[in-house]
Amino acid sequence: MTLKVHGHPQSTSTRRVLLILKEKKIPYELISIDWAVAQHKQPEWLQFHPFAQIPYIEDDGFVLYESRAIARYLVAAYPEEGPVLIPAAEAGVKAHALFEQAVAVEAFNFDPTVAAILTERLYKPFAGLTPDEAQVAVLVGQLETKLAGYERILTHSKYLTGEEVTLADLFHVPFLSLFGAGKIDVLTDEEKAKKWPNVVRYVHWLASRRYLIHIDRWANDLLEREASKSI
Ligand SMILES: N[C@@H](CCC(=O)N[C@@H](CS)C(=O)NCC(=O)O)C(=O)O
Known part of the structure; x- marks a missing residue:
């Protein structure tokens, strides 16, 4: 089934x-x-x-x-x-601990801050409410502090856990794909992006996943179909 x-x-x-x-x-x-x-x-x-x-x-x-x-x-x-995406059992306890560390980084250092910014910039306007830009400025500052942490990791590591991509990396993709729509410019503004070149490299790799593009195209097609049904 x-x-x-x-x-x-x-x-x-x-x-x-x-x-x-x-x-x-x-x-x-x-x-x-x-x-x-x-x-x-x-x-x-x-x-x-x-x-x-x-x-x-x-x-x-x-x-x-x-x-x-x-x-x-x-x-x-x-x-x-x-692809494997979670270290194999033979990789050992330490490889698994590093994977769990990376999963926690995304869930606790990335997701809540970006979710809060997108709530102000995307979801509130969608619901007819006014974004609190003062709050956004505080949150973007917090995000920048987090990105400095990512930069420290990614300076000596291709992905969060090392040389192999894992679920922890891919978990970032849905929110990263909304940075443009949410006008989060910390990775695209030249001056800001200079502070974390390895994060920019990492994010370009994540954003170039054909799966992401495919999801977006497919999602748009589906939404258009739904819209045409309701006319
Ligand atoms: N931690 C949950 C979060 C689920 C979640 O927040 N879903 C949102 C959509 S992305 C939702 O259901 N929003 C509607 C609501 O909470 O009423 C997960 O990763 O599945």
Whole structure:
């Protein structure tokens, strides 16, 4: 039975899952929620996702939510497909500890700050609210402090855990893909970008993943189809 993703193409957490599915070349079907009726807040949904969020997956009757946990499951459940993305068991305890460290860096040093900026710059205007630019300035300052940390890592390492790409690197992609839309210029403004050349190199590599481009094109196609249906 084809693996099902219950989510939405515009949701960054859904995109995190789609990216790994593409990376692992696993066939899937996206079942897009109906925002208009807040489908993810309805009792039927809560049986599968107790926190009323998206996405969750269904794989032959097995249900799982939390995009990063889903990504780990996909890597473990479909080992024969695509790149490894989690250090192999033989790599040892220390390699695994370094991988966990990198996963935590993305989840705690990158995600919350970028989410807060995008809430101001994208989601608030979308909801008809005014962004708090003073708050954005504070958050961008925090992001810059984090990027200095990334620069220290990436000065001597191709990816966060070393020379091999892992899930920890790919987990950044959905939010990075919104830097342009959210007018976050810390990587594109020449003066700012000079401070972290290795982060810029790393991010260019992540952004050039064909999967990301594919997701965006595919998401846009799907959105257009949905829009034309409702006319
Ligand atoms: N940690 C969760 C976050 C899930 C999440 O925040 N999903 C957002 C969309 S990207 C959502 O459901 N937003 C609607 C809501 O919370 O009502 C994951 O990684 O799956």
